[in-house]
Amino acid sequence: GAVVSQHPSWVICKSGTSVKIECRSLDFQATTMFWYRQFPKQSLMLMATSNEGSKATYEQGVEKDKFLINHASLTLSTLTVTSAHPEDSSFYICSARSNGDHEQYFGPGTRLTVT
Amino acid sequence: QQQVKQSPQSLIVQKGGISIINCAYENTAFDYFPWYQQFPGKGPALLIAIRPDVSEKKEGRFTISFNKSAKQFSLHIMDSQPGDSATYFCAATPGQAGTALIFGKGTTLSVSS
Numbered sequence: 001g002a003v004v005s006q007h008p009s010w011v012i013c014k015s016g017t018s019v020k021i022e023c024r025s026l027d028f029q030a031t032t033m034f035w036y037r038q039f040p041k042q043s044l045m046l047m048a049t050s051n052e053g054s055k056a057t058y059e060q061g062v063e064k065d066k067f068l069i070n071h072a073s074l075t076l077s078t079l080t081v082t083s084a085h086p087e088d089s090s091f092y093i094c095s096a097r098s099n100g101d102h103e104q105y106f107g108p109g110t111r112l113t114v115t
Numbered sequence: 116q117q118q119v120k121q122s123p124q125s126l127i128v129q130k131g132g133i134s135i136i137n138c139a140y141e142n143t144a145f146d147y148f149p150w151y152q153q154f155p156g157k158g159p160a161l162l163i164a165i166r167p168d169v170s171e172k173k174e175g176r177f178t179i180s181f182n183k184s185a186k187q188f189s190l191h192i193m194d195s196q197p198g199d200s201a202t203y204f205c206a207a208t209p210g211q212a213g214t215a216l217i218f219g220k221g222t223t224l225s226v227s228s
Binding site: 004006034041042043044046049091093095102103104105106107108109111 | 216
């Protein structure tokens, strides 16, 4: 099956710093990647959708200047949390989808803790 | 109209029993309905998915039942095992290129041994 990786799996950073999370599709070309955040015991909340080579489309209420998304290639998307604050602490999950395929393949997630 | 309503919120089943989780939707444009399983601290993993042109799909112990007229679909886990204890999410999407999944709120399943 299709494999999506995320790096790092766990990161702690100080308030005010920036953190970059990578999402890679290992064995397929991901024309579309999605970024979700998930709080404990809650469902996945879509943050943004990115198509390779295009600007990301952010969901309502998600600050695009705070959560920078880059999808520069068909196998890599990055999410940068800028000027992180404790309320940004969450589980960030990416998923990837190839053109014409309904299925989305999820990464293992990144636990971000901002102190 | 974009919502997918999932129930129950939590479920306790005896080992060997049948676990049933239900979802309902409003948007008739949805045409792909997957179920995901998520363990604590892990990303969701695709379990099984169905398109609206069939009423049932079975893969091993997992079955999706789909009722297009009622706009409902359900996951049945036969012979439930303690290893099935996880959170299950239903989802739906119109399926057009680049369209995100709409998730239900999830069901926490506990299978007692």
